[in-house]
Amino acid sequence: MIKTHTLGFPRMGAQRELKFALERHWRGEIDAATLEATGRALRQRHWAQQREAGLAFVAVGDFAYYDHVANHVQLFGCEPARFGFSGDEPALARYFTMARGVAAEAGAGCNDTACTRAHHGSASLEMTKWFDTNYHYLVPEFNAATRFTLHAQRLLAEVDEALALGHGVKPVLIGPVSFLWLGKSHEAGFDRLSLLGALLPVYADLLKRLAARGVQWVQVDEPVLGLDLPPAWQQALREAYEALKTADVSLLLATYFSPLQENLPLACALPVAGLHVDAVRAAGELQAVLDTLPAGRELSIGIVDGRNIWRTDLDAALGVLRPALERRGGRLWLAPSCSLLHVPLSLREDAALDAELRSWLAGATEKLDELRTLRTALSQGDAAVRAALFAARSATHGRAHSPRVHNRAVAERIAALPADADRRGAAFPRRQALQRARFKLPAFPTTTIGSFPQTPQIRAARAAFKRKELSAEAYRDAMAQEIALAVREQEALGIDVLVHGEAERNDMVEYFGEQLDGFAFTANGWVQSYGSRCVKPPVLFGDVSRPKPMTVDWTVYAQSLTPRPMKGMLTGPITILQWSFVRDDQPRDATALQIALAIRDEVVDLEQAGIGIVQIDEPAIREGLPLRRALWKPYLDWAARAFRVSASGVGDATQIHTHMCYSEFNDILPEIAAMDADVITIETSRSGMELLRGFGDFRYPNEIGPGVYDIHSPRVPGHDEMLALLRKAAAVIPPEHLWVNPDCGLKTRDWPETRAALRGMVAAAQAMRQR
Ligand code: GLN
Numbered sequence: 001m002i003k004t005h006t007l008g009f010p011r012m013g014a015q016r017e018l019k020f021a022l023e024r025h026w027r028g029e030i031d032a033a034t035l036e037a038t039g040r041a042l043r044q045r046h047w048a049q050q051r052e053a054g055l056a057f058v059a060v061g062d063f064a065y066y067d068h069v070a071n072h073v074q075l076f077g078c079e080p081a082r083f084g085f086s087g088d089e090p091a092l093a094r095y096f097t098m099a100r101g102v103a104a105e106a107g108a109g110c111n112d113t114a115c116t117r118a119h120h121g122s123a124s125l126e127m128t129k130w131f132d133t134n135y136h137y138l139v140p141e142f143n144a145a146t147r148f149t150l151h152a153q154r155l156l157a158e159v160d161e162a163l164a165l166g167h168g169v170k171p172v173l174i175g176p177v178s179f180l181w182l183g184k185s186h187e188a189g190f191d192r193l194s195l196l197g198a199l200l201p202v203y204a205d206l207l208k209r210l211a212a213r214g215v216q217w218v219q220v221d222e223p224v225l226g227l228d229l230p231p232a233w234q235q236a237l238r239e240a241y242e243a244l245k246t247a248d249v250s251l252l253l254a255t256y257f258s259p260l261q262e263n264l265p266l267a268c269a270l271p272v273a274g275l276h277v278d279a280v281r282a283a284g285e286l287q288a289v290l291d292t293l294p295a296g297r298e299l300s301i302g303i304v305d306g307r308n309i310w311r312t313d314l315d316a317a318l319g320v321l322r323p324a325l326e327r328r329g330g331r332l333w334l335a336p337s338c339s340l341l342h343v344p345l346s347l348r349e350d351a352a353l354d355a356e357l358r359s360w361l362a363g364a365t366e367k368l369d370e371l372r373t374l375r376t377a378l379s380q381g382d383a384a385v386r387a388a389l390f391a392a393r394s395a396t397h398g399r400a401h402s403p404r405v406h407n408r409a410v411a412e413r414i415a416a417l418p419a420d421a422d423r424r425g426a427a428f429p430r431r432q433a434l435q436r437a438r439f440k441l442p443a444f445p446t447t448t449i450g451s452f453p454q455t456p457q458i459r460a461a462r463a464a465f466k467r468k469e470l471s472a473e474a475y476r477d478a479m480a481q482e483i484a485l486a487v488r489e490q491e492a493l494g495i496d497v498l499v500h501g502e503a504e505r506n507d508m509v510e511y512f513g514e515q516l517d518g519f520a521f522t523a524n525g526w527v528q529s530y531g532s533r534c535v536k537p538p539v540l541f542g543d544v545s546r547p548k549p550m551t552v553d554w555t556v557y558a559q560s561l562t563p564r565p566m567k568g569m570l571t572g573p574i575t576i577l578q579w580s581f582v583r584d585d586q587p588r589d590a591t592a593l594q595i596a597l598a599i600r601d602e603v604v605d606l607e608q609a610g611i612g613i614v615q616i617d618e619p620a621i622r623e624g625l626p627l628r629r630a631l632w633k634p635y636l637d638w639a640a641r642a643f644r645v646s647a648s649g650v651g652d653a654t655q656i657h658t659h660m661c662y663s664e665f666n667d668i669l670p671e672i673a674a675m676d677a678d679v680i681t682i683e684t685s686r687s688g689m690e691l692l693r694g695f696g697d698f699r700y701p702n703e704i705g706p707g708v709y710d711i712h713s714p715r716v717p718g719h720d721e722m723l724a725l726l727r728k729a730a731a732v733i734p735p736e737h738l739w740v741n742p743d744c745g746l747k748t749r750d751w752p753e754t755r756a757a758l759r760g761m762v763a764a765a766q767a768m769r770q771r
């Protein structure tokens with residue numbers, strides 16, 4: 001009567017087999033059949049694991065060669081017409097074209113950006129973040145001409161594969177309303193919700209075919225139920241499930257990532273056979289769900305955290321589940337809170353972690369084991385799983401009391417933090433005057449965002465150092481030479497505020513995490529970011545502190561090479577928080593504040609070492625926004641405060657910069673302004689400075705460097721193009737507040753194009769000065 005299941009499972013494989021097979025396929029080294037064989041082997045292995053863990057079904061349809069949303073674009077036959085597919089291309093080739101775009105014909109030499117001829121290639125589907133995760137999905141494109149037709153061969157073949165292996169099968173689909181919500185229309189005035197009527201019959205057809213194969217349960221994900229849904233979309237959910245209720249399969253409606261709130265009665269009332277709720281992110285709603293869900297429905301409780309890597313406190317979980325089980329008359333499903341796509345496959349044997357740390361963590365595999373333990377305890381009593389419960393209890397207890405987690409000095413420092421620790425000495429106008437007198441920069445000062453090309457030589461040196469083939473001294477010398485080169489290049493270009501170029505940094509979070517107390521790094525804790533790309537987020541497990549300076553030596557060295565101001569370069573507290581697996585035993589704002597204090601120490605040390613300008617990057621501020629709008633303000637308040645704490649230990653003549661990419665700040669400008677950085681650099685070139693208008697209308701008070709060229713493309717923009725953008729910027733922002741810089745760091749570019757682009761940028765700034 002108690003079933004366990006999972007909403008989805010990691011795809012990449014223990015050794016990231018899928019990543020490597022994909023990349024070999026894209027390089028033309030293996031054919032599609034070989035790639036498909038890897039995919040099949042991975043599915044089989046992962047299903048076997050799910051079965052061994054005692055799940056009632058294996059999840060089918062969660063596997064993807066690039067992205068599960070893109071799978072649905074093919075499943076429903078809505079590949080955008082702009083790709084010009086004839087239909088004769090193999091489905092997998094079309095899929096990768098949508099995911100990765102078509103390269104432009106070489107030497108096309110057309111400069112018209114509005115030109116749509118094939119020599120520009122076709123851009124891939126846009127990529128964006130999957131809710132508030134770091135997973136990126138491919139955005140379906142909808143317009144009035146969109147038609148849906150069922151192309152279920154791939155999905156049905158996977159179902160057959162799993163059935164042939166004797167598994168209980170639960171196909172996993174994105175629900176029709178979420179699928180439309182996740183898409184985008186480029187046609188003005190077109191409402192993609194108007195496609196619902198055309199989409200539903202295709203779902204119905206698919207469900208019929210699944211039923212014909214003997215499938216009993218289909219999981220239909222409607223994570224939009226956790227969002228602020230306009231009434232029309234709420235109504236769409238009613239319509240959709242009313243239309244699908246005659247299917248011969250039972251639907252498990254899955255919600256996750258966010259409390260249901262005002263959508264809770266709707267979620268409980270939809271005519272489906274079962275409802276899955278996220279009992280981690282929405283723990284407080286379980287009681288209301290138990291009170292509201294009609295008796296005949298199955299309830300799946302997402303009790304194991306699918307978004308984080310901590311071992312579950314099984315006693316606490318049983319404390320929640322026992323009364324729920326009783327309320328449900330002994331019928332209950334147990335699951336992770338969401339798909340396990342967002343956690344590493346396994347951490348049990350990770351070579352980089354010590355035994356104690358490992359005992360606190362759970363990857364996807366371990367989470368399935370936890371479900372088994374919970375089910376056994378509920379159905380047979382604790383005695384049947386005494387050893388497993390004991391192990392979980394001692395891990396939970398150990399973590400709660402470990403001196404590795406709790407550092408009294410950090411707690412005392414936070415308790416004693418003065419109320420004005422997040423305030424600079426003087427207000428901005430006064431600081432601005434002091435900084436102008438100190439640095440004597442020209443109007444429209446030029447700078448860059450931090451990184452210079454991470455050349456193959458730099459990467460090779462770091463890899464050799466990691467393999468211990470290069471000594472620490474030799475590695476340091478190599479990096480020193482790269483830094484010297486970056487400084488010479490910038491001087492030759494005539495840039496006003498220099499950077500050291502970040503040659504020594506592998507990654508902007510890892511570099512700091514490795515030097516801070518409270519962080520650990522896994523050897524193999526990979527999580528898919530998009531396509532074949534995986535990230536290995538740091539594990540922030542304990543109170544954060546900075547044992548010693550992290551960047552001062554390199555920055556002072558770089559400054560010693562030039563009379564021009566050298567900008568110190570740090571990653572901000574919110575970005576470090578956002579791109580790590582963080583503690584679940586204290587609120588995120590408490591963790592952010594600890595990181596902020598460690599960064600503050602670094603800023604102060606840089607100042608004391610004679611560095612007058614320090615940039616604290618916060619590219620992840622916007623992506624940390626909660627899914628529910630009502631929670632934006634509290635988040636932004638503590639995020640901006642954490643930034644200010646990191647920036648406010650210095651004197652008024654020290655200039656603090658910050659940098660953000662991924663733009664679109666117009667709805668959070670007051671909070672961005674509240675960060676009170678002396679200078680903010682942002683990504684604006686791709687929008688043709690459109691994004692800057694908001695800053696102008698808002699009368700953003702401090703200085704701004706709107707990016708004048710797109711660093712994502714190898715194309716070198718003309719000097720006149722950048723000049724035109726600067727003129728546009730000067731029309732909305734007081735010219736004396738403007739800086740001149742690229743959109744973002746240059747680490748993915750090479751030197752020849754970087755040099756050429758920056759030469760044009762400096763010339764554009766000079767032209768502005770002459771006006
Ligand atoms: N300083 C970093 C760099 O230049 C900033 C990167 C980012 O904004 N994502 O690479």
Ligand code: ZN
Pocket residue numbers: 449619659660661662743744745
């Ligand atoms: Zn950036």
